[in-house]
Amino acid sequence: MCLGNVHAANVPVGFADRLIATGLNSPTSMTILPDGRVLVVQQNGIIRTIKNDALLPGNFYAVPNVDSFSERGCLGITADPGFATNHYLYIYCTVKEGATSHNRIFRVTESNDVAVPGSEQLILRLPNVPAGVQWHMGGALRFGPDGKLYVAVGGQEDLREPVETSNSQNLANPFGKILRLNPDGTVPPDNPYINTAGAYSYNYNLGLRNPFAFDIQPGTGLMYINDVGAGTWEEINRGQPAVNYGWPAYEGDNNDPRYTNAVFSYSHTTGCAITGGAFYNPLNTQFPASFTGKYLFADFCNGTIRTLDPANPTVAADFVSDIANPVNLAVAADGSVYYLARNQNVGDSADVGSVSKIVFTNSQVPRITQSPQSRTVFLGDPITFTVAATDATSIQWQRNGVAIPGATSTSYTIPQTTAADNQAIYTAVTTNSFGTATSAPAVLTITSNRFPVPSITTPAAGAGFNAGDTVTYSGTATDAEDGTLPASAFTWRIDFMHDTHSHPFMAETTGQSSGSVIVPGFEADAPNTWFRLYLTVKDAAGQAETVFRDVYPFGQLSELNPVGTPRNGEGPIELNMNNGEAAAGDGSTISLGRIPYAKGIGVHAPSDIRYDLGGTCTGHFLADVGIDDIAQGAGSVAFQVLLDGQVAFDSGVMRGTDLRKTVKLSIAGVKELRLLVNDGGDGNTLDIANWAGARVSGCPVPTPAPPPSTTPPTTPSTETPNPSPLGAGGGGCSMRPDGTFDPTLPGLILAALASVVWRRRKSVR
Known part of the structure; x- marks a missing residue:
């Protein structure tokens, strides 16, 4: 049993990565005080203090009435510029108020490593979170050289809304904006929209999706905003007054004069969620001079920190890699860089967040990239x-x-x-x-105490869901010493999975052996989504064990019978794997742009597949299309979708180096869905094409008919997998059965089968 999957980062020669604190519960943000103390905010509202690089045992502050459902919660903190004398700290949280919730900015006063009781002062109450919205809250806070407090507020829309009705384009609300306010919460008279009729007077700019982090450069006042993208691009935008960054009309660059392009954007081939950001301008420069003035930014999915030169923001340079879900960065006065990692990409418990720091040692002694982990094992x-x-x-x-x-x-x-x-x-x-x-x-x-044995009863293996369904979950658990465990031993959690990252949905819920939840339509337009249900049980001695089950949307084409025998360029079509060679079932995990898919259809051009929908569907056909990564950049194909014989989608020629394309077509009343893949005109060598995550929505719930080639390329064990660098030690902490760790493909093997229940042992708490 391990105390958390903390994987040492890979840093350049001359640098060292040092683990400072572990055991944090879903940390979201942090701030470094002038004296070097670090305050870490957890999503649940508990704020912890790190002093002299040691986590203090008590809480700095516990925010009351926090709503930490999904991505709501406490998400930002910053110190007042006059902290040395006034000890003020500003915090951004989602709080409950009756039947509604809203985000607010409030201030507390620090004394002797804790918040002074009764010092909380409301600075700004934002409008209620729109009903049913769970994601994209924003939350970052920074003071500018003008003494004003800047606040990042997410669009607070789960789906991509029409431009005309989106929150981000509506000046009357604060959603999808950067706000500017006086430290006491009043409106600065020189705010850019102060004289615009109907505008929310705190707005500083607009057109953002989820500005999860931003920073303001000391001395220059340059603001860089990290805006988390949807399906294709991540952005760094220059914060300026009265500019529009274009969401939801665009993500990434555009040529529309109404919108301001990002200073730097990158595609989802190199990440999927830009998170922490900080300018390297410390009081005491520790890193080499080439780092001074650079902007450091992290990506949650590929586990990297890269640097960007504001003087030439065209290419980002690699700096640090192999971080398990970095969410926040901060530069200390001594020149070291602290980073906050959630370490939750592969099914960890909530209490595995960590704080580490990168220092420059100018030494070429060996660099420890993976330390052994403390373990608990049975005699x-x-x-x-x-x-x-x-x-x-x-x-x-x-x-x-x-x-x-x-x-x-x-x-x-x-x-x-x-x-x-x-x-x-x-x-x-x-x-x-x-x-x-x-x-x-x-x-x-x-x-000498055996670990408990949990089992998820419902949803059953292979079960599916539609958005809006009420899903019932239940389970049982036994223990060698305690027998059948009571409901008080059970803790449940649900995350929504999308590509290589996760979004919290149902927070940890303890004390029930069964329950139910309504599944929202999160990322309903994205083919590669599912939810993951976790069950953790703890015996009387405190030993805990966790299992989880993946549940996918109904309508996966890999579970439906095509009409007749599909045509394929090499061997049969493959279900839930890419197309191998002539033999059935000889493929491997579907992968587009290094993003794995557990569901989908692998083909080789030329290919022709038909499905009889019977005119009974009311929703959409969804898929990501492209040439599988196994082709290593080779191949060229063209995808077409025909609805009742009419071409409804034509990808044009796609090559192995091209980004994936997402297909979304209405199939209301459609009788026949036909999927064609032709070679790109230069022969069909390595034309290994994927209908990745292909599914139909709004159709009668099908009865799956298992086809002949559904065997996955590797059948994972239902027991604890072999150890990996992510969770070193003797079995139980690794979630990868191949014994390797690749932060750009978290959950690659985990997502392979919805019908497999995986187990990992948790720490004693």
């Missing part, structure tokens, strides 16, 4: 500790500071643990010609 079970380091020429494992004879590889295994191993401390010393580096210590705890 007599085996345990494996793993370390990873770059530039190491030798490794020596130690037990309680004493070298273990023969333990000189990247992993160390105890075949059978004994009582004498309890509380033993294991470290790995890595060496090269420049010196040594020692891993963080891992404590081994031996228990």
Whole structure:
């Protein structure tokens, strides 16, 4: 059992990544105070203090009446420019008020590492969150050199609305905007829309989707806004008064003079959600001079921090990689860079968030990229500790500071643990010609208490859903010592999954063995979506175990019978995998732009598939199309969709280097859906094409008919997978059965089968 899947980041030579704090519950933001203390905001409203790089045991503050449903919650914090004398802190949270919720900015006063009781002062109450909206709250806060408080507010729309009716384009509300206000909450008289009839007077600019983070450069006042995109582009926008950034008309660059282009944007081939951002202008420069003035930004999905030069913002430079879900960045006065990671991309519990910092050491000693993790195992079970380091020429494992004879590889295994191993401390010393580096210590705890065994009963394996359905969840759990566990031992959670990232939906709910929830229409236009239901049970001794089940929307074409035998350029069409060679079932996971799909149809040009819809559907046909990554940039094809014999979609020639295209077509009353793929005119070598995530909505719920080639390329075990760098140690923390970690493809194997229930062991809490 592990204390959290904290994976050391990959940093350049001369830098070091140091873990500062773990055990944080869904952290969202942080601020560094002038004296070096770090305040970390959790989505649930609990604010923690890090002092001298150690997490203090108590809370700084617990915000009352927080609504942390889905992406609501406490999302931003910043210190007053005069903090050294007034000790003011400003916080952005979603709070409940009767039957409604709203976001508000309020101020508290700090004293002796906690908020002064009764010091909370309301600064600005925003309008109620629109009914039913769960995502895109924004929340970042920064002070500008003008002394004004700037606030990022999300569009507070779950779906892409028409331009004419969208929140982001409506000056009468604060949604999808940057706001500008005086520190006391009053309106600055020089705000850009102060004299615009009907405008929300705090608005500074508009046309943003979900400005999750932004920063203002010390000295220059340059503002960069990280706007999380929808299906294709992520943006960094220059914050200016009275400009319109174009959402929902556009994401990425456009040639429309009504809208201001981003200073930098990148496609979803290199990430999917831009999060933390910070200018590197510390009081004391620690990094090399080339970093000064650069903008650092993180991507939640591919786990990177990159740098952008404001003087030439055309190309971003790689800096740090292999971070598990970074959400926030901050530059300390001493020049180190702190980052906040949620570490939740592969089914972790809520309490695995972490704070780390990057420092410049100017040393070429080995760099520890993966320390062994503290573990709890049953007496007599085996345990494996793993370390990873770059530039190491030798490794020596130690037990309680004493070298273990023969333990000189990247992993160390105890075949059978004994009582004498309890509380033993294991470290790995890595060496090269420049010196040594020692891993963080891992404590081994031996228990005679067996882990509980949870099981999800409903939704059943293979079940589906439609938006608006009421989904019932239930489960059972037994324990070797306690027998059948009561409802008080159960905790449930639901996340919505989209491509390679997740969105919280139902927060952790404890004390019931069953319940129900109405499934919203989140990302209803995106083919690659599903929800993941987690069940964690805890026995009387505190041992916990988690299982989860993936549930996909109804109407997956891979579960419907085509008319006759489809035509395909090489072997049969493949279901829920790409097209391999001539044999059925010889494909691998569908992947477009390094984004994996558990559902879809893999073909090889020329291909022709027909489905009889019977004229009974009222919704849409959805799919992402493109050449599979397995072609490594080769191949050229053209996709067509015919509805009752009429061409409704034509992709044109797509090559292996092209971005995926999303198809959304109304199929109301359509009788025949026909999917064609032809070669691009240069032969069909490596024309490995995907109808990724292909499904129909608004159709009568089908009875799935299992076809002959549904066997996935790898059948994962229902037991604890093998260890991986993401959760090192002896089984139980890894969520990848292949023993590898690739932050650009989180959940690649996990998403392979909705019918598999995966298990991982959690830490004792």
